[in-house]
Amino acid sequence: MNLYEGMFLLDNNVVREDWNEAKGTATGILEKHGASVTTARRWAERSLAYTIKKRNRGTFLLVHFEADPGNIAIIRRDLELNETVMRYLILTAEGVPEGESELHEAELSGDFSVPEPPEDHVVDSDEEEAEEGEGATEEAKAEEAKAEEAPAEEAKAEEAPAEEAKAEEAPAAEESATEEAEAPAEEASESSEEQTEEKSSEEA
Amino acid sequence: MARPVKKSNRPCDDPRLDYKDLETLSKYLTPQGQIHARRRTGYCSKCQRELKQAIKRARHMGLLPFVGS
Numbered sequence: 550m551n552l553y554e555g556m557f558l559l560d561n562n563v564v565r566e567d568w569n570e571a572k573g574t575a576t577g578i579l580e581k582h583g584a585s586v587t588t589a590r591r592w593a594e595r596s597l598a599y600t601i602k603k604r605n606r607g608t609f610l611l612v613h614f615e616a617d618p619g620n621i622a623i624i625r626r627d628l629e630l631n632e633t634v635m636r637y638l639i640l641t642a643e644g645v646p647e648g649e650s651e652l653h654e655a656e657l658s659g660d661f662s663v664p665e666p667p668e669d670h671v672v673d674s675d676e677e678e679a680e681e682g683e684g685a686t687e688e689a690k691a692e693e694a695k696a697e698e699a700p701a702e703e704a705k706a707e708e709a710p711a712e713e714a715k716a717e718e719a720p721a722a723e724e725s726a727t728e729e730a731e732a733p734a735e736e737a738s739e740s741s742e743e744q745t746e747e748k749s750s751e752e753a
Numbered sequence: 754m755a756r757p758v759k760k761s762n763r764p765c766d767d768p769r770l771d772y773k774d775l776e777t778l779s780k781y782l783t784p785q786g787q788i789h790a791r792r793r794t795g796y797c798s799k800c801q802r803e804l805k806q807a808i809k810r811a812r813h814m815g816l817l818p819f820v821g822s
């Protein structure tokens with residue numbers, strides 16, 4: 550079992566109805582595949598930097614969980630298929646940051662309530678395409694690619710100093726290690742460097 | 754946390770740049786949303802990559818804009 554950090558962008562429509570249900574959608578997928586959730590809490594509700602799934606706002610859930618690295622791919626797949634989870638990021642983590650447990654506990658207490666997310670103006674589908682057409686290509690693709698790829702597996706690819714390190718940067722010794730269960734988004738391009746890093750972080 | 758020692762404006766063993774730290778990341782973006790070049794950040798290539806990665810993650814999550822969007 551390795552420790553991971555997961556960030557999930559949740560559909561405000563679901564959040565509005567019931568935070569615990571929205572949260573449970575994400576944590577439920579993790580648990581369904583044998584992961585054990587250490588902490589889970591609302592990180593923020595905010596407007597998005599660009600339209601995602603026709604939404605301009607969303608609620609972010611921050612989770613720390615332990616999982617068998619071999620199950621990350623299937624967890625990802627389920628996340629892809631889920632409508633409540635609009636985006637997600639899964640990274641390996643070195644530890645649960647201070648304060649997370651308290652925030653996690655606080656949400657479990659009876660008097661915790663989530664502020665109602667503000668109304669969003671829902672965008673027409675055309676606009677959404679525009680969003681993904683621009684710089685977003687890799688990310689956007691990844692969105693779809695997600696289903697087919699098994700990034701988690703590839704992530705295992707041993708040390709190889711990531712040839713990929715792209716033109717822009719010399720491959721610098723890849724030891725940043727901390728958090729590379731790279732997001733689906735990354736696969737399209739520079740991901741391999743990142744994923745190789747992950748390996749080192751997962752050896753623990 | 755030993756990292757290759759290179760000339761950098763940022764001590765390489767500083768805490769990792771976190772995609773959630775939008776305030777910090779924003780400092781490294783042009784008004785158009787482009788990442789500052791290394792000569793501007795003064796980072797070693799490793800730190801620069803870390804920066805880019807953090808920004809990329811933030812973008813993926815809709816926390817930072819893509820260039821031109």
Ligand SMILES: [Zn+2]
Nearest residue numbers: 761765797800
């Ligand atoms: Zn450095």
